[in-house]
Amino acid sequence: MSKLTDVPKRILIGRALRSDRLGETLLPKRVALPVFASDPLSSVAYAPGEVLLVLSIAGLSAYHFSPWIAVAVVVLMFTVVASYRQNVHAYPSGGGDYEVATTNLGPKAGLTVASALLVDYVLTVAVSISSGIENLGSAIPFVVENKVACAIGVIVLLTLMNLRGVRESGTLFAIPTYVFVAGVFLMIAWGAFRGVVLGDDMRAPTADFEIKPEHPGLAGFALVFLLLRAFSSGCAALTGVEAISNGVPGFRKPKSRNAATTLALMGLLAVTMFCGIIALAAATDVRMAENPAKDLVHDGVPLGSDYVQDPVISQVAEAVFGHGSFLFVVLAAATALVLFLAANTAYNGFPLLGAILAQDRYLPRQLHTRGDRLAFSNGIVLLAGAAALLVVIYGADSTRLIQLYIVGVFVSFTLSQTGMVRHWNRLLAVEKDPAARRHMIRSRAINAFGAFFTGLVLVVVLLTKFTHGAWVALLGMCIFYATMTAIRRHYDRVAEEIAAPDTPSEDTVRPSRVHSVVLISKVHRPTLRALAYAKLLRSDTLEALSVNVDADETKALREEWERRGIDVPLKVLDSPYREVTRPVIEYVKSLRAQSPRDVVSVIIPEYVVGHWYEHLLHNQSALRLKGRLLFTPGVMVTSVPYQLESSEAAKLRARRRQDWAAPGSARRGPAERAKETPPRT
Numbered sequence: 001m002s003k004l005t006d007v008p009k010r011i012l013i014g015r016a017l018r019s020d021r022l023g024e025t026l027l028p029k030r031v032a033l034p035v036f037a038s039d040p041l042s043s044v045a046y047a048p049g050e051v052l053l054v055l056s057i058a059g060l061s062a063y064h065f066s067p068w069i070a071v072a073v074v075v076l077m078f079t080v081v082a083s084y085r086q087n088v089h090a091y092p093s094g095g096g097d098y099e100v101a102t103t104n105l106g107p108k109a110g111l112t113v114a115s116a117l118l119v120d121y122v123l124t125v126a127v128s129i130s131s132g133i134e135n136l137g138s139a140i141p142f143v144v145e146n147k148v149a150c151a152i153g154v155i156v157l158l159t160l161m162n163l164r165g166v167r168e169s170g171t172l173f174a175i176p177t178y179v180f181v182a183g184v185f186l187m188i189a190w191g192a193f194r195g196v197v198l199g200d201d202m203r204a205p206t207a208d209f210e211i212k213p214e215h216p217g218l219a220g221f222a223l224v225f226l227l228l229r230a231f232s233s234g235c236a237a238l239t240g241v242e243a244i245s246n247g248v249p250g251f252r253k254p255k256s257r258n259a260a261t262t263l264a265l266m267g268l269l270a271v272t273m274f275c276g277i278i279a280l281a282a283a284t285d286v287r288m289a290e291n292p293a294k295d296l297v298h299d300g301v302p303l304g305s306d307y308v309q310d311p312v313i314s315q316v317a318e319a320v321f322g323h324g325s326f327l328f329v330v331l332a333a334a335t336a337l338v339l340f341l342a343a344n345t346a347y348n349g350f351p352l353l354g355a356i357l358a359q360d361r362y363l364p365r366q367l368h369t370r371g372d373r374l375a376f377s378n379g380i381v382l383l384a385g386a387a388a389l390l391v392v393i394y395g396a397d398s399t400r401l402i403q404l405y406i407v408g409v410f411v412s413f414t415l416s417q418t419g420m421v422r423h424w425n426r427l428l429a430v431e432k433d434p435a436a437r438r439h440m441i442r443s444r445a446i447n448a449f450g451a452f453f454t455g456l457v458l459v460v461v462l463l464t465k466f467t468h469g470a471w472v473a474l475l476g477m478c479i480f481y482a483t484m485t486a487i488r489r490h491y492d493r494v495a496e497e498i499a500a501p502d503t504p505s506e507d508t509v510r511p512s513r514v515h516s517v518v519l520i521s522k523v524h525r526p527t528l529r530a531l532a533y534a535k536l537l538r539s540d541t542l543e544a545l546s547v548n549v550d551a552d553e554t555k556a557l558r559e560e561w562e563r564r565g566i567d568v569p570l571k572v573l574d575s576p577y578r579e580v581t582r583p584v585i586e587y588v589k590s591l592r593a594q595s596p597r598d599v600v601s602v603i604i605p606e607y608v609v610g611h612w613y614e615h616l617l618h619n620q621s622a623l624r625l626k627g628r629l630l631f632t633p634g635v636m637v638t639s640v641p642y643q644l645e646s647s648e649a650a651k652l653r654a655r656r657r658q659d660w661a662a663p664g665s666a667r668r669g670p671a672e673r674a675k676e677t678p679p680r681t
Helices: 002-013 019-025 029-045 047-058 060-090 096-105 107-137 141-145 147-163 166-197 221-238 255-283 312-321 326-341 343-359 377-393 398-404 407-428 434-498 525-536 551-564 581-594 612-616 620-629 645-658 670-676
Strands: 296-298 514-519 541-548 570-574 599-608 635-643
Touching: 029 047, 029 107, 029 166, 029 221, 029 255, 029 326, 029 343, 047 060, 047 221, 047 255, 047 312, 060 096, 060 221, 060 255, 060 407, 060 434, 096 107, 096 343, 096 407, 107 141, 107 147, 107 326, 107 343, 107 377, 107 398, 107 407, 107 434, 141 147, 147 326, 147 343, 147 377, 166 255, 166 312, 166 326, 221 255, 221 407, 221 434, 255 312, 312 326, 326 343, 343 377, 398 434, 407 434, 514 525, 514 581, 525 541, 525 599, 525 635, 541 551, 541 581, 551 570, 570 581, 581 599, 581 620, 599 620, 620 635
Parallel strands: 514 541, 514 599, 541 570, 599 635
Antiparallel strands: none
């Protein structure tokens, strides 16, 4: 079966890479930026719109608060970036928030952070792809009519690209990410030039609309609550910042310095784009509403259900570049594409974190194993499956999905920065060098402010978004926490149970006797080979065992046994209900009951076949017996293989396949072979 799937696997993900080529998959900064920071960079495509959507609840008059909300988001972004620059220097092993919290606050805090991050990574994929599908659907009706199927198709495509390896996927993602960033900066610069220097009157396509407020005249606590909710929605711009601290091992050396530089560059780019779009949205009179069909009014008439509300970035681009212009089309295409690629941040963060958690025995150990392309393939597939499930449940609706967002991010932010404060306190207690102490005190101050600020934002997010869907994210965190705790408890229990004792035990005491039983149905070559092998073991007792399900066949077996003069006693078990498995199990148990210190060795002849469908025709009784005997203490099961001709043909096919290079396989030319051939002396 593995041979059958090898060719399509190589076509999809490429040739397998040796473990010693892991260094070739490490990323330079120019590739690491789109790989690890595509999520926060692309969030400027929807974060400004989320701010305006919330403010529209109070009407157009609340829009003048948007610059102040942008300032608060900028301060928070710089705080988080400065804090995480301390993290990547102090903990370069790739554990990120999880390692910081576990080391300094204990395993429970670390597990809480891990649960929050895993949930957030899944949501990153679901939200980014759903948002990209909606942006693309405004131009292509088929996409929006089948957005769930299209979203799952994009998830599958991204999964395959990431299975090919971080380096290759990063190279593929770098171009559209940089085109998007360049397009946004060009839009901001050209918009500022037109407005400030040329004095042009740039107007968004919604500039002439009026907003019918859902709650007009908000004041006092209600207004404060609305502004806090708008701020929490704008904090979507910070999602994915922590992925760089989790992905430090993926950077080229010096890892910590390169990661810190990439983090600073990401923060600067994201903040500039976010503020620029907010400013241009205010300058071009962009109008947004949570329910545009009823709340957006033109000439006193609601726009109705046929109206499709374009994202803020699309409206600003239309006002600055002109509708249908080349730059407008390029930016629109890059925006839709980069929203798809933003999920790549999670595709790199989730598997890395999953591998670390698996190493710590909180997740199945298979997640710690790298695949053919030196990527953590099992983690990538698990992430894709969870994101696809969310997309199906929520109908690929980004408005509903985004309400689940951000909670996990700020849980990890807060606990991580609190852990860093304790980290610096521990180091300051033993450090004597004045210069080193000054550096630690400065770093502690940065992390302390980060812990306070992100903790405050976490409270705001929980208060303003809990009833809008944040409770689902909290429930997901609890499920992850409980599952990982149960897995760790299981692994610890098994490790304690199988630990080798320092003193002699029953596992090291030699059994009194070995009673070997060879299971047979007919006298043929596999039977004779199994009997010969059993004799070689020189057990204390040896017998052949058969089950009587057909009287004529059993009689023929006895006659053939006597005719050949086989010097192994033959025992036949009666089975009035024609069962094979149960009589054998009961007989083996009876042997164990008679002599508990004896070991029973059950020897089963099996056919080795060359085609997957032949397994359905052979060895079924043997498989059932082995499965049942595994649960019987003191019983050892041995399979004696007999290769049929079809298995030999399969060997020949495999040998011929080795001489044929599958698509994606390495091809060596004569020059390369010559280099590998040692010179003659």
